[in-house]
Amino acid sequence: MNTAEPFAELPVAPKPPLRRFHQARWDEPMIFELSRPGRRGVAVPEPGAPRVELPESVRRAEPPKLPELAQPHVVRHYLRLSQENLGNDLNIDVGQGTCTMKYSPKVNDRFAAAVAELHPLQHEDTVQGVLEIYWRMERMLAEISGMSRVSLQPASGSAAIYANIAMIRAYHAARGETHRDQVITTIFSHPSNAACAKVAGFEVITLMPDADGLPDIEALRAAVGPRTAALMITNPEDTGIFNPRIREFVDLVHEAGGLACYDQANANGILGITRARDAGFDLCHFNLHKTFSTPHSCGGPAAGACGVSADLAPFLPGPVVVFDGSAYRLETPERSIGKVRPFLGVTQNIVRAYAWIMSLGAEGLRQVAETAALNNNYLMRKIIAIPGASAPWGTRRIEQARYSWQELAEETGVHSEEIGVRAADFGVHYWTSHHPYLVPEPFTLEPTESYSMEDLDEYAAILAHVADEARRDPEMVKGAPYNQSVHKIDPSPLDDPKAWAPTWRAYVRKHLS
Amino acid sequence: MSAGVSVGLVVNPVAGLGGAAGLKGSDGAEVQRAALARGATPRAGERAERAVRALLARRPGTRLVTAPGPMGEHSARAAGAPHDLVRSTAGPHSAGTPADSLGSGAGAPTTARDTREAVLAMAGVDLLLFAGGDGTARDVLDAVRELRERGERVPPVLGIPAGVKVYSGCFAVSPAAAGFLAAAYLSGASGVSGPALAEAEVVDLDEDRYRQGLVSPVLYGAVLVPAAPAALSGRKAGSSGTAPGTVEGIAREVVSRMRPGVRHVLGPGATTRAVGRELGLATTLLGVDVVERAERDGRDGHGERDGGGRLVAADVSEEELSALVAGRETVLVLSVIGGQGFVLGRGNQQVSPRVLRAVLGDTPGARADGRLLVLATQQKLAALGGRPLLADSGDEDLDRMLAGHVQVITGHHESTIYRISAASEELNG
Numbered sequence: 001m002n003t004a005e006p007f008a009e010l011p012v013a014p015k016p017p018l019r020r021f022h023q024a025r026w027d028e029p030m031i032f033e034l035s036r037p038g039r040r041g042v043a044v045p046e047p048g049a050p051r052v053e054l055p056e057s058v059r060r061a062e063p064p065k066l067p068e069l070a071q072p073h074v075v076r077h078y079l080r081l082s083q084e085n086l087g088n089d090l091n092i093d094v095g096q097g098t099c100t101m102k103y104s105p106k107v108n109d110r111f112a113a114a115v116a117e118l119h120p121l122q123h124e125d126t127v128q129g130v131l132e133i134y135w136r137m138e139r140m141l142a143e144i145s146g147m148s149r150v151s152l153q154p155a156s157g158s159a160a161i162y163a164n165i166a167m168i169r170a171y172h173a174a175r176g177e178t179h180r181d182q183v184i185t186t187i188f189s190h191p192s193n194a195a196c197a198k199v200a201g202f203e204v205i206t207l208m209p210d211a212d213g214l215p216d217i218e219a220l221r222a223a224v225g226p227r228t229a230a231l232m233i234t235n236p237e238d239t240g241i242f243n244p245r246i247r248e249f250v251d252l253v254h255e256a257g258g259l260a261c262y263d264q265a266n267a268n269g270i271l272g273i274t275r276a277r278d279a280g281f282d283l284c285h286f287n288l289h290k291t292f293s294t295p296h297s298c299g300g301p302a303a304g305a306c307g308v309s310a311d312l313a314p315f316l317p318g319p320v321v322v323f324d325g326s327a328y329r330l331e332t333p334e335r336s337i338g339k340v341r342p343f344l345g346v347t348q349n350i351v352r353a354y355a356w357i358m359s360l361g362a363e364g365l366r367q368v369a370e371t372a373a374l375n376n377n378y379l380m381r382k383i384i385a386i387p388g389a390s391a392p393w394g395t396r397r398i399e400q401a402r403y404s405w406q407e408l409a410e411e412t413g414v415h416s417e418e419i420g421v422r423a424a425d426f427g428v429h430y431w432t433s434h435h436p437y438l439v440p441e442p443f444t445l446e447p448t449e450s451y452s453m454e455d456l457d458e459y460a461a462i463l464a465h466v467a468d469e470a471r472r473d474p475e476m477v478k479g480a481p482y483n484q485s486v487h488k489i490d491p492s493p494l495d496d497p498k499a500w501a502p503t504w505r506a507y508v509r510k511h512l513s
Numbered sequence: 514m515s516a517g518v519s520v521g522l523v524v525n526p527v528a529g530l531g532g533a534a535g536l537k538g539s540d541g542a543e544v545q546r547a548a549l550a551r552g553a554t555p556r557a558g559e560r561a562e563r564a565v566r567a568l569l570a571r572r573p574g575t576r577l578v579t580a581p582g583p584m585g586e587h588s589a590r591a592a593g594a595p596h597d598l599v600r601s602t603a604g605p606h607s608a609g610t611p612a613d614s615l616g617s618g619a620g621a622p623t624t625a626r627d628t629r630e631a632v633l634a635m636a637g638v639d640l641l642l643f644a645g646g647d648g649t650a651r652d653v654l655d656a657v658r659e660l661r662e663r664g665e666r667v668p669p670v671l672g673i674p675a676g677v678k679v680y681s682g683c684f685a686v687s688p689a690a691a692g693f694l695a696a697a698y699l700s701g702a703s704g705v706s707g708p709a710l711a712e713a714e715v716v717d718l719d720e721d722r723y724r725q726g727l728v729s730p731v732l733y734g735a736v737l738v739p740a741a742p743a744a745l746s747g748r749k750a751g752s753s754g755t756a757p758g759t760v761e762g763i764a765r766e767v768v769s770r771m772r773p774g775v776r777h778v779l780g781p782g783a784t785t786r787a788v789g790r791e792l793g794l795a796t797t798l799l800g801v802d803v804v805e806r807a808e809r810d811g812r813d814g815h816g817e818r819d820g821g822g823r824l825v826a827a828d829v830s831e832e833e834l835s836a837l838v839a840g841r842e843t844v845l846v847l848s849v850i851g852g853q854g855f856v857l858g859r860g861n862q863q864v865s866p867r868v869l870r871a872v873l874g875d876t877p878g879a880r881a882d883g884r885l886l887v888l889a890t891q892q893k894l895a896a897l898g899g900r901p902l903l904a905d906s907g908d909e910d911l912d913r914m915l916a917g918h919v920q921v922i923t924g925h926h927e928s929t930i931y932r933i934s935a936a937s938e939e940l941n942g
Contacts, residue, residue: 044529124604174784188928198926206929211899219930222918410686413567413693437894475570 003127018465021427022483024083031077032504035067041074067507069112069353072176084485086429088296092455094379095420095430097400097444098190098238098267108293108355110135120343124329130347131328134321137354144242144365145264145284146277147307151316156349157265157287158341160304161232164261164283165200166337168230174315174335180229180258186215187438188237188402190265202229209438213241213393220252228258236266238434238444240376240397249489250280259283259312267291268448269373269399292353303349319344371449372399374458378449384459386467387414392439393436400446402439405467409421409441414470414477422469422480426462430477514647518699519576521635521668522565522596524652525628525645526583527677528557541590542624557675558588560688561644563901564673565592567692568642572699578638588644599634613801632656634870638663640695640739646676650683654715654734669710671695671735680853682713683738698739704873707739712783716850716860732781732850732860735798759890760784762924764791767846767886768822769925775842776825778803778872780861782848784888792822800828801863803837831863835871843872849889849921854897856887857915858905866908875914887921887931894921894931905936912937 049278070075087093093101101435115130124131138150154160165183172180183197186207194204205223207215217234231253236242243249250260262284268291278283288303289296296302308316318332318341330344360368380401384391388408391401405416420430420443434442447456470477481487501507565588568575577596579585589596606675628645629652635641639881640892643653645671654671660667672684672690684693701709712735764787771777779802789796789804803825824839850859857864873884887902902919904912912935 187895194927203926206923207926208894208929208931209899216930216932219918219932223920223930271594410690413689415572437892 012256015076017461019427021084021425023424023427023485024078025485026084026104028077028080028084030068030504031067031074032065032071034073034077037068038068038282039068039070041071049321062386066324071485086424086427091458093428094442094445094447094456094459095423097402097429097430097446099296100266100287100399100434100446100448101296101450102268102293102448104293104295104352105359107358108352110357112351115347115351118347119345124327125202128328130351131321131330132323133351133354134344134347135209135323135328135351137357140354140357141286141305141307144271144275145262145286145307147274147284149313149316149320150305150307151318151320151340152303152305152350153317153320153340154285154304154306155288155341155346156302156321157190157285157304158196160285160287160306161192161263162196162199163188163304163306163317163337163340164285165196165202165230165232166340167204167283167306167312168261169200170315170335170337171312172229175245177257180241182223182225182227183229183230184220184253184258186233186237188213188215188241189232189234192265193232193234193263197230197232197351204228205410209393210237213239213395214243214245215246215249217248220249224252224256224258226257227274230259230261232261232263234263234266234328236269236398236400238266238400239393239402239439240266240400240446241393241395242270242398247279249411261285265290266399268446269369269376271363272368274371276307277309282312283307288349288353293356294349294352301346301349303346303353340343351430362424368449369399372447375447375449375451376400376445378453379445379456379460382456383445383463386460386464388461388467388470399448400444401433402442402444404439405441405443408467408470412470414474416443417445418478418480419463419466419470422466422477423462424481425483426457428462429513514593519578519597519638519839520568520695520699521632521638521641522561522577522585522589522630523628523635523641523643524561524580524583524585525643525649525652525675526555526557527648528645529560530555530772534666555583556750556814557644558583558591560675560777561585561588561642561673562591562694563688564642564644564695565589565594567689567694567884568695571693571696575696575699578635580627581633583922584627593636599631625655625817628652629656629659633659635668636660638668640698641668641670642673642691642695643670644673644675646674647678647715649676650681650736651714651733654736657736658734659673667737669698671698671738678718680718681715682714683736690940694739701739709856710737711740712736712864713738714783716849732799735783738904759892759924760787762927763888763922764788765923768806768887768920770793770883770886771822771844773806775844776803776805776838776866778838778843778845778864778868780845780847780864782850782888784848784890785846786887788846789822789824793928794822794824797828799860801834801861802827803834811818814844829863831865831868833864834868835865838868838871844884844886845869845872846886846888848882849887849893849902854900854902855936856904856919858903858907858936859914862907864906866906866911867873869906869908869911869915871916873915887919887933889921889923889927891923894923894929901932901935909935909937 046086088101118127127148134152138152140152142148154163159257164497172178181203182205183202184205185193194206197204207219210216231249235246253260259282260280262281264276264284267286284307286305288294288305294303314334315337316333317338318336319330320333321328322331371490376397376399380391380397382401383389388405390404392404409415417432420432423429430443432443434444466477499510501510530545548846559824564724569592577589577594578599579589579596581598586598617702628649632641632653633656643649650672657667670683671691671694673688674684685694691837714735715733717731763784767788768791779788779796781799781801786796789802792804796802805823805825807821847856847861849856879942904915906912916933916935918930919933922928
């Protein structure tokens with residue numbers, strides 16, 4: 001018997017099927033805790049200009065409490081943090097279903113850097129180039145959606161949705177129809193629709209899925225009426241199922257005098273295939289950081305876009321860029337709802353998205369959608385083959401799918417969230433923010449066009465391994481993660497206003513003083 | 514460690530017997546005999562054992578307090594759990610069913626009385642697990658009520674699904690899930706946040722009607738169960754809508770829609786009781802109550818201030834209700850009873866065809882104009898899996914008139930439009 005393994009003779013052993021991943025763990029303090037008085041990264045020269053006396057009202061009584069560090073400590077700090085992360089450039093990031101995590105080409109960052117030194121208050125005449133980018137970007141999104149005009153001002157998808165509901169409110173008010181106080185949405189639409197409508201003062205009516213997983217059109221028929229302000233709907237919904245009767249939904253709302261607003265957070269699988277306006281929608285929005293490859297910057301400057309029909313164009317947030325054939329100017333639409341963020345928009349992200357679309361062209365965009373849908377249906381076949389995993393409603397999906405570990409959880413007591421955490425020991429993850437929890441033990445995977453077949457095979461193999469582990473050794477899964485920077489945390493402070501601290505200042509106030 | 518914590522275990526060994534035999538239930542000695550004759554084997558003990566194994570996997574060494582023989586002892590022993598036996602009262606109360614045919618060591622078959630007496634003997638436990646179906650849950654509820662009347666400590670309970678009918682809210686989704694949830698609860702009970710409990714409704718079907726194809730769940734009461742964070746899978750859900758706060762949101766919405774002088778009929782259930790609570794009224798869980806919103810108190814200058822409510826009549830009969838709504842503008846406020854989506858005709862028979870016609874009139878579409886408010890959490894609607902709500906008022910013409918879509922209030926300024934069908938058509942069709 002030959003005891004030697006064939007690879008024993010190789011200088012480097014082949015890799016095992018599952019990655020022996022281990023995340024860095026630096027135990028890094030907060031940057032404020034690293035601060036030492038007087039330490040500097042740059043010795044700023046004395047200004048040569050004469051001193052200006054500022055009025056008392058705008059002068060600080062004391063300097064801002066910024067961290068004081070030397071350059072190497074700053075570099076080290078942020079590199080360490082970046083190593084404790086599972087960012088889009090590190091992992092097979094298909095587990096953040098509905099977020100459309102795709103590769104953002106690095107070259108686009110160089111274009112973005114080119115506009116970094118523009119000042120938002122520069123005169124129009126001196127920024128014709130960037131205004132042209134805004135104008136051309138608007139025209140491209142108008143072409144993609146079929147809408148007349150597009151605002152690029154919102155700094156996020158939800159800000160765009162809020163701008164849309166604000167325009168809907170203004171539109172009805174302008175027609176003397178302020179009694180329209182109900183917004184209809186569906187349970188599997190992006191939850192920001194219900195949230196924004198509620199924040200804007202509307203009553204929210206939610207349609208539940210029928211037995212096929214599609215919103216019940218008869219329920220819509222019963223829901224519409226003189227109080228209907230709008231339908232705010234995502235399609236495909238967060239299940240990945242495309243509603244083929246969407247035109248009928250729109251028509252029903254129009255017949256009742258309401259507006260139809262298309263949430264295109266899930267547009268990645270329909271680019272170049274369907275258009276919002278062609279289905280009769282009056283408004284739509286895009287998340288540029290999802291579909292058009294700009295950084296997500298969660299909570300920070302992402303970028304959103306609102307598209308509207310000609311009837312709603314006067315209500316767009318302002319200013320918008322207009323072109324008279326020779327020059328680009330800024331203009332605030334006649335009945336504008338006002339600004340939804342300062343200045344024009346998140347210019348660097350507009351530039352990135354513009355570069356991304358220009359590099360692909362119309363055919364390329366369609367290929368993005370087709371590849372995303374192909375990847376998703378390939379992955380779906382692999383996932384539902386894992387014992388204990390299922391995809392409710394079973395039908396073919398567009399660009400993402402919401403799955404369930406219900407069977408596995410009932411057998412083993414291991415929950416979806418725990419499986420996602422254990423997967424992080426192999427260098428991937430998924431999140432389980434799937435409010436409301438209609439699908440039990442949910443997880444949503446969205447393999448965009450960025451992932452190769454090997455990537456998808458690896459991801460599915462990791463989930464299959466963890467599901468198998470849940471049967472063999474559930475305590476192992478529940479004890480995870482083992483190879484991560486941070487192990488178990490107590491999430492309860494995140495739900496407690498007295499304990500949560502989104503800033504260092506709040507942390508000091510609530511916990512250290 | 515599990516020192517000092519004890520878990521009661523009561524198994525209804527005949528639960529589930531009728532299911533496999535196609536008898537749609539196991540209540541009563543006749544049915545049990547028939548089931549055994551059809552070759553049914555008891556499964557409740559095995560399911561209890563699976564739950565205990567899951568509990569021990571999470572909390573090794575957890576001590577059980579259980580009843581002798583097939584009522585728990587066998588399951589505890591099979592799972593390897595340390596256990597104490599409660600004093601046997603009079604032994605199983607045989608109802609005259611064939612004792613030996615229940616399988617190896619099953620001993621004499623047990624009755625509802627055995628379940629109740631076992632629970633009564635376990636008053637001191639930290640959590641009571643029981644294996645059975647809705648019938649068993651009712652027996653447990655009866656015993657819990659008796660403990661409460663005696664002023665004894667009432668443990669929270671958790672059902673291990675082992676019966677044919679498992680529609681009550683007090684059951685875990687599977688035997689293993691019951692064990693895991695029990696372990697999580699016991700760990701939480703010793704933690705800083707303290708144990709989280711929730712009220713769960715106990716419903717049961719009338720088996721005779723069920724066998725005729727007429728499903729008939731009736732609400733019998735509510736018990737305290739460990740809140741199930743696990744079933745919600747993750748903290749995001751905890752802060753966003755599936756939390757107990759939802760019922761309060763529904764109640765707030767109902768009260769905000771109430772106009773003074775309009776009678777509101779509150780059907781049975783925990784959700785409608787929350788409406789009473791929002792009005793500052795002690796309305797009943799099982800009965801039908803009639804309330805009105807008091808005139809708004811405008812003293813502070815803005816009309817939003819809630820002036821509370823007035824209890825017109827509590828726990829009314831059909832006769833009384835009919836008199837109270839006659840010739841008065843009235844709104845019916847009903848919740849969804851049990852896991853099958855019944856809105857009318859289950860536990861609220863007081864809301865009779867006569868009452869319905871008086872309130873809604875004879876015109877189709879009356880449901881849509883605010884005279885019928887249906888209350889349910891989104892979670893409860895989700896559990897229907899796309900099946901419609903059901904009306905079985907006792908008058909099929911009326912049920913057909915009600916059929917269509919109804920607005921269901923799911924929270925404050927939140928609702929859904931959901932299909933409601935005549936039960937006769939939906940169940941026989």
